[in-house]
Amino acid sequence: MPPVNIAVAGAGVIGRAHIAVIAQSSQCRLSAIADPSEAAQALAQTHGVPWFATLDQLLTTASPDGVILATPNALHVPQALQCIAAGVPVLVEKPIAHTVADAQKLVQATQAHQAKVLIGHHRAHSPIMREAKAVIDDGRLGQLVSVVGSAMFYKPDDYFTQAPWRREAGGGPILINLIHEIHNLRMLCGEIAQVQAMTSNAVRGFAVEDTASITFRFASGVLASFMLSDTAASARSWEQTSQENKAYASYDDEDCYVIAGTMGSLSVPTMRLKTYAKAEDRSWFKPYDISTVALQREDPLRLQMDHFIRVIQGLDAPLVSAHDGLQNLRVVEAIAQAAASQQTVRLSEA
Numbered sequence: 001m002p003p004v005n006i007a008v009a010g011a012g013v014i015g016r017a018h019i020a021v022i023a024q025s026s027q028c029r030l031s032a033i034a035d036p037s038e039a040a041q042a043l044a045q046t047h048g049v050p051w052f053a054t055l056d057q058l059l060t061t062a063s064p065d066g067v068i069l070a071t072p073n074a075l076h077v078p079q080a081l082q083c084i085a086a087g088v089p090v091l092v093e094k095p096i097a098h099t100v101a102d103a104q105k106l107v108q109a110t111q112a113h114q115a116k117v118l119i120g121h122h123r124a125h126s127p128i129m130r131e132a133k134a135v136i137d138d139g140r141l142g143q144l145v146s147v148v149g150s151a152m153f154y155k156p157d158d159y160f161t162q163a164p165w166r167r168e169a170g171g172g173p174i175l176i177n178l179i180h181e182i183h184n185l186r187m188l189c190g191e192i193a194q195v196q197a198m199t200s201n202a203v204r205g206f207a208v209e210d211t212a213s214i215t216f217r218f219a220s221g222v223l224a225s226f227m228l229s230d231t232a233a234s235a236r237s238w239e240q241t242s243q244e245n246k247a248y249a250s251y252d253d254e255d256c257y258v259i260a261g262t263m264g265s266l267s268v269p270t271m272r273l274k275t276y277a278k279a280e281d282r283s284w285f286k287p288y289d290i291s292t293v294a295l296q297r298e299d300p301l302r303l304q305m306d307h308f309i310r311v312i313q314g315l316d317a318p319l320v321s322a323h324d325g326l327q328n329l330r331v332v333e334a335i336a337q338a339a340a341s342q343q344t345v346r347l348s349e350a
């Protein structure tokens with residue numbers, strides 16, 4: 001099969017990461033870049049591909065097989081709608097949109113046009129998530145009961161001086177970081193029905209939260225407790241434990257999730273499994289069978305690209321649909337609302 005032509009709109013931090021993955025792939029090639037910046041124009045020259053100041057020009061001139069949208073959040077939906085109108089499959093970076101109302105527009109257009117839309121929650125493609133989900137789905141943990149999760153890390157102080165908007169409402173870890181965790185939790189435990197949250201800015205003292213404690217109730221009845229902080233000097237985050245992004249310091253003895261069921265528990269991503277062999281063995285006085293789930297580590301961004309190619313070719317349905325993107329955004333907004341109101345917020349489907 002000839003390589004699939006993929007164009008990238010938005011050649012900033014994550015756009016360049018996608019371009020690097022495309023450059024390593026034998027199944028696809030970079031066909032064009034759309035980004036008004038001079039840096040992007042220079043990058044297009046380096047890769048020997050056409051450069052366009054706008055996505056509109058790219059779509060009418062370059063006829064790509066697929067487009068990756070790695071542009072600022074507010075552009076995701078209008079640009080995805082342009083791709084749908086042009087009949088071009090699109091990978092939209094997370095979050096799907098900057099508002100739920102905008103995300104709903106994209107979900108409706110995706111359904112109306114039977115469009116190929118993949119949302120860039122790339123951890124969904126991680127072998128860690130695949131194996132954790134397999135352990136749950138094959139019943140090794142029994143009936144799921146509870147999850148303890150964390151995303152605790154220390155963002156360097158210059159992160160806040162370089163971009164002062166990060167100190168203001170909306171610039172904190174709930175809106176910036178949590179959406180990745182929400183997709184992981186939904187993948188593992190199903191739909192989230194209710195949330196409660198408490199936030200604190202006691203350490204950094206900015207208008208925005210630096211720490212949040214969140215409680216989830218899933219539609220299945222599973223409860224999860226999640227601690228989020230960008231000012232806790234702890235390794236208990238996906239970034240620092242998964243070993244998937246070499247930019248972060250890495251600790252192979254720490255976990256970010258513990259998933260517990262009626263027959264056992266799985267710690268992620270060390271993949272340590274503690275289970276009872278038989279239902280009648282279950283007692284806190286008796287030892288568990290202890291094992292480690294085998295894991296072949298692979299770069300989820302690369303696996304996401306392979307999947308996007310299969311979506312373009314009509315071989316796979318999007319693993320992370322526009323509807324997933326909308327639900328993830330809804331949960332994040334519900335958490336922000338729960339923290340502000342100190343009320344339990346219920347989520348509706350659809």
Ligand SMILES: NC(=O)c1ccc[n+]([C@@H]2O[C@H](COP(=O)([O-])OP(=O)(O)OC[C@H]3O[C@@H](n4cnc5c(N)ncnc54)[C@H](O)[C@@H]3O)[C@@H](O)[C@H]2O)c1
Pocket residue numbers: 009010011012013014015034035036037040053054055070071072073075093094095120121122
């Ligand atoms: N999946 C992940 O882990 C991950 C990581 C980082 C960022 N992101 C997401 O990717 C998106 C981009 O983030 P970033 O950190 O790369 O931002 P960035 O600011 O580094 O890059 C954005 C790029 O878009 C370009 N741009 C602006 N307007 C444009 C337009 N009209 N058409 C085309 N290009 C335009 C800018 O010139 C810039 O180069 C955001 O939605 C962000 O949430 C996802």
